[in-house]
Amino acid sequence: MTRRFEGSVAVVTGAGRGMGRAVALRFAGEGAHVVVAELNPEHGAEVAEEIRAAGGTAASVAVDVSRTEDVARLFDEAVRVYGVVDILVNNAGIAVARPILDYTEADWDRQMGVNVKGGARSSISRRRRPLSPRLTPRWPTTRAKARSGK
Numbered sequence: 001m002t003r004r005f006e007g008s009v010a011v012v013t014g015a016g017r018g019m020g021r022a023v024a025l026r027f028a029g030e031g032a033h034v035v036v037a038e039l040n041p042e043h044g045a046e047v048a049e050e051i052r053a054a055g056g057t058a059a060s061v062a063v064d065v066s067r068t069e070d071v072a073r074l075f076d077e078a079v080r081v082y083g084v085v086d087i088l089v090n091n092a093g094i095a096v097a098r099p100i101l102d103y104t105e106a107d108w109d110r111q112m113g114v115n116v117k118g119g120a121r122s123s124i125s126r127r128r129r130p131l132s133p134r135l136t137p138r139w140p141t142t143r144a145k146a147r148s149g150k
């Protein structure tokens, strides 16, 4: 495995099992500090421990991405522990366990609250925190160039 994310900070939502867990383990294996953001606190803590046991660095934060205050706390904690967030993987998602034709309004709201608003909320919350020096130069420079017409 390469170490192409050495020293980067990666937040992975829904990382307590399944694909999120696999993504978290892979980032850690490639050198990233990983924040395991997970609804189920035990699963999140287990994955963070699994990463540390393999020689990586990880912290777990219990979070429900459908709750604004949880997401704010997640990124506050990530920045407190690691200083910045370089990478966000919006993996957390749910599927209501019934045929889509039978979805109630509450089912739709729950699913969209996690799958759509949860991802958007996390991206916005992350963008409001300090950017990594690794990321800062490119985006503002491109915008500044566009504004100046050069």
Ligand SMILES: NC(=O)c1ccc[n+]([C@@H]2O[C@H](COP(=O)([O-])OP(=O)(O)OC[C@H]3O[C@@H](n4cnc5c(N)ncnc54)[C@H](O)[C@@H]3O)[C@@H](O)[C@H]2O)c1
Residues within 6 Å of the ligand: 013, 014, 015, 016, 017, 018, 019, 020, 037, 038, 039, 040, 043, 063, 064, 065, 066, 091, 092, 093, 094, 095, 114, 118
């Ligand atoms: N597995 C598939 O075939 C498939 C297909 C299409 C899309 N997806 C999407 O890919 C992602 C990962 O799929 P998976 O099969 O690994 O899912 P999974 O159900 O195995 O794992 C999802 C993880 O997200 C966590 N989670 C759920 N709601 C959360 C919330 N509100 N806040 C924080 N964490 C939450 C769960 O506790 C769980 O640990 C999901 O978004 C899923 O909808 C999966």
